[in-house]
Amino acid sequence: MEVVAIAIGGIFVLFYTLWLLFAVFKGLGLIFGEFWYNKVKWQNPVSRSEYIIVNRILSEKFDYYKGLSVDGKAKFINRIIDFRKTKRFIGMEGLKATEEMKTLISGAAVQLTFGLEKYILAHYHTIYIYPSTFYSKLLRKKLKGGTSGSGTISLSWEDFQHGYEVPDDKYNLGLHEMAHALKMDVLKGTDFDDRFGFYLNNWEKVGSKEFQNMQKGEPSFLRKYGGTNMHEFFAVCIEHFFETPQQFAKRLPDIYNHLCVLLNQNLINKKSDYSIQEGFAENINRKLGRIPIPKTIRKNYSHHSWHWSLTILLVGIFLTSWLTPLFISYTDLDFHESVCFYFGAVLLGGVLQYPLIIRRKVMSFGIYLIYLILGFSPTACSSILFLNKQISMGRIEEKHQIISWSYKKDINPFLKGSFVILNLENNAYGYFERARAFEYSTFYTVKSKKNKPDSLTIGFSKGIFGLKAFKENTVSFSLHKND
Ligand SMILES: [Zn+2]
Structure with a gap:
């Protein structure tokens, strides 16, 4: 009997030790995994304590975030930090814009653009947060949210929260307004994601039939408000895409499939951070009656317009860099003073335009230097010298x-x-x-x-x-x- 008792006891001890070791290694793996992805791969500038807070806020409120891998979560936090830096958050009617508000509102934008390369929504600079619905003097009515063409987004915090508290009622104010901002970014020609800009017309074509039906008042899987105009149609589709992807894919497969292509993410594929799985296009293209997914996205520059800095760069290269020596030759600057004047303008221009160009990710740092040296500085210097001569x-x-x-x-x-x-x-x-x-x-x-x-x-x-x-x-x- 004793031998049996010792054997059973031994087995218990062995299993318990193995279980303990497994738990410890799993825990260590998680901590080191988080550390590796946050600090090494994505170089997130957050301390351990900040990371814990942001991770807690997102894990509590964001189902989308919860579904991501450790790597995906680190990418998500990285983008939130980047997005937040480029926006001013202003609490309205006595509301204080808290860290939680800033994190969650940025999260809505990051969620929407997670599959895209550019996610800053560069045209937008200010986000107004109201406690609840607010009165718009312009539209003369109460609103839950609004996205202006002049770079501001307004949100009712109460309704924003509701969007994430009930994740499947097809209402999500944050995603709705960010969808307007994403599209407006393209229409305004600010530096936007190429894939999105190239494919937008295509997606609207795919959706146009359903939109027209909605305008006629026919019943639709989509919320009625989507029939207001093409902008609302897109914003409402985005809400359905994130809130009820399975039903959307079943009821309006073409609009859903091409929305996956447009946003480069598929909400149904939860396994690999909502990425578009291999064979996605082939599977759809085999089915009869489906609008086929193109093999490659054709370049379509109808939405790509100009950023003002590129105009200055061209003016600099073709005109003012030639005029500057001429204007200097009329002015009592010697060689050293001219060089100081020129590079003074590079330095000052570089500091002043940093938030407008680099923070908003309009161009890379290398191009920014070329812009300053060949575009901005000669244009500023020749303008100053010209005015100096004329006045x-x-x-x-x-x-x-x-x-x-x-x-x-x-x-x-x-x-x-x-x-x-x-x-x-x-x-x-x-x-x-x-x-x-x-x-x-x-x-x-x-x-x-x-x-x-x-x-x-x-x-x-x-x-x-x-x-x-x-x-x-x-x-x-x-x-x-x-x-
Ligand atoms: Zn809207």
Whole structure:
């Protein structure tokens, strides 16, 4: 009997030890996994304590987040941090914008754009949070939310919360407004995701039949409000896509499938962070009656318009980088001062435009440097020098003795011809060739009368930016008839 008891006891101890070891390793694996993905792979700038708070908020409120892998969760947090940085959150009517509000509202945008490469919604800069429904003076009615064309989003916090508290009633204010913002970003031509921009027209074509039916008042799986216009149709489809994906795919398979393509995520595929599973397109394309999924997304630039910084870059390369040396040649800046002026504009412009361009991810840092050096700086410098020359705050006249002179062809690409360059006493204006230049023919017509060039009078205007700008010069001759 004793042997049996010891054997049973031994087995228990063995199993208990194994179970304990397993639990410890699983726990360690989780902690190290979180650490690895957050700190190493996604380089999330959050401390352990911040991570615990954000993770808790999202795990409690966001079913979407709960369904992600450790890697997916780290990516989600990474994008929330990035998104939050680019927006101002303003609490309205006495409400204080809390960390939880900022995290969850950013989460709605990140959820919507999780499959896309660009997720910042760069056109949008301010998010107003109201305690509950609010009155819009413009629309003269009470609203739960609104997305303006001028870069602001307004939300009723009560209704926002409701969207996530009841995850399958096809209502989600946060996703609804972010859907408007995502589409508006494309229509406004701010830096948006290529895939989304290329495919949007295609998706609208797929959805147009159902939309028209809704406009006629026919019953639909989609909420009636979607029939208001194409913008609301898209926003309502987004709500259904995230709240009731299975039913959506069953009832309106084409709209659902192509929405997966548009957003590059499939809510039904919970296994690998809602990614589009292998064979997704092939499976659909085999079925009769389905609108086929294209093998590759055709490029369609109908929505790709211009960011203002690119205009400045082009103006810089083709115009102002050529004009700047010309304008400098009219101004009393020597070589070193010109270089300081030019790179001062690069530095100042770089700091001031950083939030508008880099934070909003309009371009990479390398392109930003090229933009500053070849686009912004020459445009700013030539504008300042041009205004300095045009707006005069007074006149200065200076007279200098002439020591010698030399002949020069073409002073700069804009000032071509034959010139005489006068060398002045004490090397005055040695660096300022334009002020010492005199047209060859005029100079020699007078000089041929055997007069000796005596002094040069230079007229400057004192420009609005305090720089001397060259106006005109005259040579005085003294009679010199020795020979
Ligand atoms: Zn709407």
